[in-house]
Amino acid sequence: MKSSFIFRSRIILVCIIIFSLVLITKLFLVQIVHRSAYEEVALRQYATPSSDIFERGTIYFERKDGQLISAATQTLGYKLAIYPAKVANAEDTYQKLSKIIPNTDYTAFIAKAAKKDDPYEDIVGHLSKEQADNVSLLKLPGVNIFKEKWRFYPGDQLASHTLGIVAYKGNDLSGRYGLERQYDPILTRDANNPYVNFFAEVFSNINDTFFKNKTREGDVVSTIEPLVQEFLDKKLTEVKEKYNVDSIGGIIMNPTDGSIYAMGVKPDFNPNDFSQVKDVSVFGNPLIEHVLEFGSVVKPLVMAGALDAGVLTANTTYNDKGEVTIEKHQIYNFDKKARGPGTSMQDVLNQSLNTGMVFVEEKLGRKNLRDYLLAYGLKDKTGIDLPNETSGLVSGILNSPREIEYANAAFGQGIAFTPMELIRALASLSNGGNLVVPHVVKEIRYDDGTTKEMTYPTTPTKISKATSQEITRMLVTVMDKSLKGGLAKMDHYSVAVKTGTAQVADNTTGGYYKDRNNHSFFGYFPAYDPKFIVFLYAINPKGVPYASQTWADPFLDITKFLLNYYEVPPDR
Amino acid sequence: MKYHQTGKRIDKFFLVVLFILISLGMVMFVSASLGLLVKSPKIFYSVLFNQIFLGLGLGLIGMYFTFKLNYKFWRQYSLYILIATVFLTLAVFIPHVGTNQGTGAVRWIRLGFFSFQPVEFLKFGFIIYFAAWLSWAKTRVQDFKFSMLPLVILLGLIAVILFKQPDTKSFILISITGLSMLFISGVPVKYILGVGAGAVVVLALLVYSTPYLQARVKTFIDPSNDPRGSAFQIQQSLIALGGGGIFGRGLGQSIQKFSYLPEPQGDSIFAVLGEELGFVGVFATITLYILFALRGFRIANHSPDLFSRLLVSGIVILITMQSFMHIASVTGVFPLTGVPLPFMSHGGTSLMIYLTAMGVVLQISKLQQHNT
Numbered sequence: 024m025k026s027s028f029i030f031r032s033r034i035i036l037v038c039i040i041i042f043s044l045v046l047i048t049k050l051f052l053v054q055i056v057h058r059s060a061y062e063e064v065a066l067r068q069y070a071t072p073s074s075d076i077f078e079r080g081t082i083y084f085e086r087k088d089g090q091l092i093s094a095a096t097q098t099l100g101y102k103l104a105i106y107p108a109k110v111a112n113a114e115d116t117y118q119k120l121s122k123i124i125p126n127t128d129y130t131a132f133i134a135k136a137a138k139k140d141d142p143y144e145d146i147v148g149h150l151s152k153e154q155a156d157n158v159s160l161l162k163l164p165g166v167n168i169f170k171e172k173w174r175f176y177p178g179d180q181l182a183s184h185t186l187g188i189v190a191y192k193g194n195d196l197s198g199r200y201g202l203e204r205q206y207d208p209i210l211t212r213d214a215n216n217p218y219v220n221f222f223a224e225v226f227s228n229i230n231d232t233f234f235k236n237k238t239r240e241g242d243v244v245s246t247i248e249p250l251v252q253e254f255l256d257k258k259l260t261e262v263k264e265k266y267n268v269d270s271i272g273g274i275i276m277n278p279t280d281g282s283i284y285a286m287g288v289k290p291d292f293n294p295n296d297f298s299q300v301k302d303v304s305v306f307g308n309p310l311i312e313h314v315l316e317f318g319s320v321v322k323p324l325v326m327a328g329a330l331d332a333g334v335l336t337a338n339t340t341y342n343d344k345g346e347v348t349i350e351k352h353q354i355y356n357f358d359k360k361a362r363g364p365g366t367s368m369q370d371v372l373n374q375s376l377n378t379g380m381v382f383v384e385e386k387l388g389r390k391n392l393r394d395y396l397l398a399y400g401l402k403d404k405t406g407i408d409l410p411n412e413t414s415g416l417v418s419g420i421l422n423s424p425r426e427i428e429y430a431n432a433a434f435g436q437g438i439a440f441t442p443m444e445l446i447r448a449l450a451s452l453s454n455g456g457n458l459v460v461p462h463v464v465k466e467i468r469y470d471d472g473t474t475k476e477m478t479y480p481t482t483p484t485k486i487s488k489a490t491s492q493e494i495t496r497m498l499v500t501v502m503d504k505s506l507k508g509g510l511a512k513m514d515h516y517s518v519a520v521k522t523g524t525a526q527v528a529d530n531t532t533g534g535y536y537k538d539r540n541n542h543s544f545f546g547y548f549p550a551y552d553p554k555f556i557v558f559l560y561a562i563n564p565k566g567v568p569y570a571s572q573t574w575a576d577p578f579l580d581i582t583k584f585l586l587n588y589y590e591v592p593p594d595r
Numbered sequence: 596m597k598y599h600q601t602g603k604r605i606d607k608f609f610l611v612v613l614f615i616l617i618s619l620g621m622v623m624f625v626s627a628s629l630g631l632l633v634k635s636p637k638i639f640y641s642v643l644f645n646q647i648f649l650g651l652g653l654g655l656i657g658m659y660f661t662f663k664l665n666y667k668f669w670r671q672y673s674l675y676i677l678i679a680t681v682f683l684t685l686a687v688f689i690p691h692v693g694t695n696q697g698t699g700a701v702r703w704i705r706l707g708f709f710s711f712q713p714v715e716f717l718k719f720g721f722i723i724y725f726a727a728w729l730s731w732a733k734t735r736v737q738d739f740k741f742s743m744l745p746l747v748i749l750l751g752l753i754a755v756i757l758f759k760q761p762d763t764k765s766f767i768l769i770s771i772t773g774l775s776m777l778f779i780s781g782v783p784v785k786y787i788l789g790v791g792a793g794a795v796v797v798l799a800l801l802v803y804s805t806p807y808l809q810a811r812v813k814t815f816i817d818p819s820n821d822p823r824g825s826a827f828q829i830q831q832s833l834i835a836l837g838g839g840g841i842f843g844r845g846l847g848q849s850i851q852k853f854s855y856l857p858e859p860q861g862d863s864i865f866a867v868l869g870e871e872l873g874f875v876g877v878f879a880t881i882t883l884y885i886l887f888a889l890r891g892f893r894i895a896n897h898s899p900d901l902f903s904r905l906l907v908s909g910i911v912i913l914i915t916m917q918s919f920m921h922i923a924s925v926t927g928v929f930p931l932t933g934v935p936l937p938f939m940s941h942g943g944t945s946l947m948i949y950l951t952a953m954g955v956v957l958q959i960s961k962l963q964q965h966n967t
Contacts (some may be wrong), residue, residue, distance in 0.1 A: 028780070028781065028901075028904060030898070030906060031781065032779050034894050035908075039888050039915055040885060043885055045928060046928060047881055049928050050836065050874060050881075050922075050927045053926060054837060054874040056871065057837060058841075060837065061838060062837060062840070064834050065851075338771050384776070533926060
């Protein structure tokens with residue numbers, strides 16, 4: 024009796040164990056064999072709510088009166104998604120939807136509607152409230168409207184290179200260029216979404232608080248002044264179109280603290296619609312990522328070095344023969360004409376005489392030339408708060424035994440730097456000989472209510488305050504006497520300027536193009552207490568030989584605009 | 596002094612397995628309930644209170660009580676216990692007492708601030724009575740009218756009540772337990788097969804005539820057929836289990852329990868376990884239930900008399916089968932939903948009853964005879 028009992032209970036036990044083996048097999052299939060398939064479904068399922076409520080800090084422009092203008096912000100709208108299994112008639116559904124949302128892709132829609140196994144498919148985003156309401160009114164089966172947030176740039180192209188974009192890289196949505204990338208940790212908002220693992224978030228918050236120095240979240244206030252930026256963009260566009268320029272750029276900066284009021288490059292892009300950009304190199308910022316030989320705008324840097332070293336003064340003269348031969352290389356003035364004996368250093372700057380700069384270089388000596396130029400930070404990154412900055416190529420004057428390298432460097436050829444490095448070096452001429460750190464962010468306003476003002480140290484160059492004043496005086500003379508033959512002179516404002524027409528290195532031959540120039544221009548004002556430094560350049564303008572012709576008027580327009588807009592009092 | 600204790604030792608192995616199951620159950624319950632915390636902290640705390648104080652607290656007290664109470668008590672009063680639990684189950688049909696808790700089925704009784712499913716009592720009422728009957732019938736179980744007939748009558752009675760609610764899965768569980776007890780007690784196999792076949796036919800007819808069961812079966816045949824409808828639950832628990840993989844997301848880290856799994860702390864708790872602890876955790880949990888069954892049967896085999904043998908067997912089969920049916924429903928092996936997982940799922944009263952029943956098993960384990 025009892026043995027039968029034991030036997031029969033063992034049969035039950037065997038049944039139970041068989042049952043458990045069936046369960047374990049099923050679980051093995053689900054959790055290990057087909058794991059990736061379920062994970063994929065899971066990810067798609069979780070991706071929906073998290074992308075719907077994607078939050079991100081705002082980037083502001085600041086008007087001169089302190090008013091904040093949104094430059095990059097989140098906007099709320101709608102998106103359309105379908106539950107494929109519930110879509111009754113895909114063809115008919117598409118026809119009805121396309122009347123409201125014309126940019127719906129037919130083939131993509133039909134393909135998605137056919138995925139009956141998928142619980143959810145996104146169709147189209149960035150819908151207006153009106154569109155969303157109209158779709159809802161149709162009451163199409165399987166068609167759903169969800170709220171959605173996305174990144175919006177109210178200024179479209181305005182300062183696009185400075186702002187950058189937010190884009191997906193794999194599954195990771197984050198800032199990809201410009202400030203969006205530079206300040207991504209501050210702008211990024213944790214997905215504090217109750218639908219997605221709350222418990223995990225509690226733990227990760229504890230973890231962050233106690234074990235990690237987590238970046239605080241906040242908004243970014245840029246130094247960019249929207250009206251100044253707009254004006255600069257307008258001028259750049261005008262010049263670009265007038266001379267069919269390949270690439271054009273400009274920077275307007277405060278020369279004493281490095282705040283950038285505007286900086287721009289054309290061609291640019293619309294960050295609201297960046298998927299239309301065919302050439303991704305457009306996203307890069309040439310102002311800090313590309314180096315160029317700028318030519319004559321470098322002359323004041325060398326001249327200031329020579330003044331500072333005491334090897335000459337503004338009145339020192341030399342005999343200008345129109346050309347000079349260095350190690351079998353001929354160096355000419357731009358017009359190949361001789362000015363004769365008694366040509367002064369002021370004339371060298373006024374008329375941008377290359378032969379005169381060779382004279383200056385010989386007076387200064389190789390070591391001094393190198394030391395002064397490197398002290399302007401032309402070999403170093405400026406430390407600007409934008410990603411991907413590069414630094415200048417000045418190997419020619421570092422240790423070359425060839426005199427020609429030094430002679431060329433004296434008028435800005437053979438050495439190349441970024442526009443940002445150059446404007447910073449030029450600013451040091453204006454501000455008593457200090458290198459500032461150019462920057463585009465004024466302050467960070469943290470979500471906890473505190474504000475962090477961004478301050479940057481300045482570092483001295485080799486030139487003294489007195490030299491700074493003397494070279495400024497010489498550059499003001501260039502403006503008053505030479506630019507547009509003296510017609511550009513502004514009676515009540517002292518403006519220091521210098522033009523630069525540079526030859527373009529031809530990488531294929533190692534020489535220079537005969538028919539190509541880069542035109543650059545810089546100026547600062549009011550010259551003895553500078554509030555603004557403006558640097559402009561154009562790569563390969565057509566049908567115009569000299570930078571003074573390309574840039575004099577646009578520069579004067581910008582100067583008058585800034586003096587007017589900022590109500591700068593006359594200084595003479 | 597009729598009911599006296601012998602001085603033997605309690606089955607420690609069984610006790611340890613039970614303790615691990617209860618502990619794991621509490622941990623998983625709290626973790627799974629966090630899904631509720633997000634939706635409504637008030638409900639979360641009430642559920643937590645219900646489980647810990649009513650379930651665990653009262654359950655442990657009940658366990659101690661039944662551990663001390665001689666098991667022969669149950670045999671003596673088995674008929675009254677059955678009648679009491681049948682009436683308790685019938686009480687769900689009394690207006691204002693029975694409630695459907697917002698679902699389609701009237702399975703709950705509400706008493707003031709808490710509610711429970713009386714069918715949990717009925718399950719044990721049935722086991723106690725049937726064990727008492729079979730031990731009274733002894734060798735007469737070979738005779739149809741002392742074995743099959745009473746079971747069929749009993750199940751028929753229970754079927755009437757449970758199909759009215761409706762609560763098919765509890766009926767299936769009770770039937771399986773009853774048939775197993777009958778089988779163990781030595782009834783000819785042909786009877787079992789006969790009743791088993793009959794039950795399948797009845798079930799098939801039932802499915803055919805009941806729309807909600809039909810939907811379940813359709814879901815079972817093709818779980819992806821309607822992801823937002825009746826297949827939603829199974830699809831979501833498979834996503835949870837698949838997302839867990841081998842080692843799981845880690846305790847507390849289930850994503851599915853927030854807004855995707857219906858009743859993560861109840862009918863889907865094993866999916867949460869699978870997501871958080873992975874295949875490793877799932878395997879370990881099933882192993883625990885197997886150990887529970889193995890040791891339970893060992894206690895039954897060595898227990899002092901036929902009644903205690905059948906009683907322990909019945910309890911062990913019920914709990915093990917219910918656990919596996921829960922797992923089977925979560926993994927889509929069976930076309931069922933809404934089977935709670937013993938020791939883990941939400942339900943203060945059911946946890947209390949399971950623990951009380953464990954007291955009976957533990958007491959009988961003290962009386963094991965190992966001389967055979």
